[in-house]
């Protein structure tokens with residue numbers, strides 16, 4: 145098949161009928177999941193378009209497979225392929241703890257400047273959940289994907305680099321509160337106005353396009369005033385400056401309250417929301433993590449920093465069935481470059497067992513097809529997944545909590561999804 149490349153013009157993707165899409169299989173459970181997912185993607189495209197559309201899959205290497213083949217964990221050709229073909233998908237990649245290589249997942253996001261990590265969290269009927277009303281959780285996380293402590297600027301205690309940074313902080317910046325300076329490692333947390341603005345802009349645009357009621361800026365700005373606190377301030381400013389006609393912010397509410405009192409502020413907010421404006425509000429991260437359990441229906445789009453977003457996405461996933469069913473995307477909305485990927489990792493204890501739930505990568509594929517404008521293929525997969533869950537033929541993670549369920553393998557669950565795709569009617 146010849147190479148057909150997706151391009152972007154005026155902010156819109158141009159997708160040929162037979163696009164070449166790069167994929168990374170991934171470490172650990174990656175190979176099992178990819179096999180099941182690719183079968184589902186190809187079946188959906190075939191069923192939706194009757195041979196008129198087909199994906200030309202192009203494997204690119206990263207992680208252990210890349211290292212074994214090339215001696216390089218993240219070959220330059222892999223980055224080039226994602227730049228060239230614009231849209232791609234990946235399985236999870238292992239990151240060692242406390243030493244060794246830095247995260248390849250983070251490296252891909254930073255190298256390709258995929259600044260928005262988009263993780264929708266919704267409930268599928270019948271999925272076992274630890275909460276009573278999982279259907280009330282319906283949120284979309286916009287996690288800043290290129291900054292924060294994920295920038296990897298940290299120095300190990302006892303190294304010359306750590307000593308140099310500490311010396312600078314203590315002697316030149318008059319820092320007095322490093323508790324144990326002799327034995328401290330040091331990490332640095334960059335958070336920029338530009339990085340915040342492009343992330344919050346994406347979140348608000350998404351809320352407008354999807355007609356969603358609110359965008360919540362989640363931060364720990366009471367403690368980290370000039371990084372997380374600035375994220376909140378810059379986020380509100382951006383909303384008011386660029387989306388004044390479409391949003392009403394808690395900052396506006398506070399200003400009116402200070403000038404005219406609570407009643408006037410309440411009335412102003414009510415009028416704004418009644419007219420269809422999106423409420424831009426904020427929440428401190430620790431409180432937010434209890435709010436999502438106690439009052440999930442009050443939250444819709446969530447815009448947050450990198451580390452908060454990492455924690456929040458796994459916590460929210462647990463409410464709707466776990467990280468086995470939690471999809472995601474890393475996107476640069478300006479260049480169009482995107483890598484779709486699951487929220488979960490390589491779950492090494494299950495590697496090669498054909499056991500785990502492939503739904504996270506499969507639903508990441510649904511997001512990818514929607515991004516490409518291939519809605520029919522996306523819908524077929526969603527419908528197939530709903531049917532598979534409904535039939536209670538499920539992988540171990542659901543089966544262990546579902547009454548009367550039949551255990552199927554990773555590939556078996558992919559087949560269940562395919563079986564439950566209904567024929568397309570003209």
Ligand SMILES: NC(=O)C1=CN([C@@H]2O[C@H](COP(=O)(O)OP(=O)(O)OC[C@H]3O[C@@H](n4cnc5c(N)ncnc54)[C@H](OP(=O)(O)O)[C@@H]3O)[C@@H](O)[C@H]2O)C=CC1
Pocket residue numbers: 173235236237238239240249466467468469485486487488489490491492500501502503504541
């Ligand atoms: N984007 C990426 O590529 C990511 C990579 N990682 C990396 O993955 C490695 C392992 O990380 P770890 O913290 O163990 O987290 P993992 O997400 O790999 O696994 C944690 C647990 O989540 C459950 N789980 C994960 N995937 C699935 C699935 N597909 N179906 C069902 N259940 C699943 C399993 O729970 P149970 O034991 O209950 O069955 C598993 O033990 C690390 O190196 C980490 O850095 C982590 C996150 C993202």
Ligand SMILES: O=C(O)CCC(=O)C(=O)O
Pocket residue numbers: 237238239247248249250454487489
């Ligand atoms: O890169 C990693 O190993 C972990 C990344 C992660 O947890 C995430 O992106 O959710």
Ligand SMILES: [Mg+2]
Pocket residue numbers: 454455458487
């Ligand atoms: Mg994570």
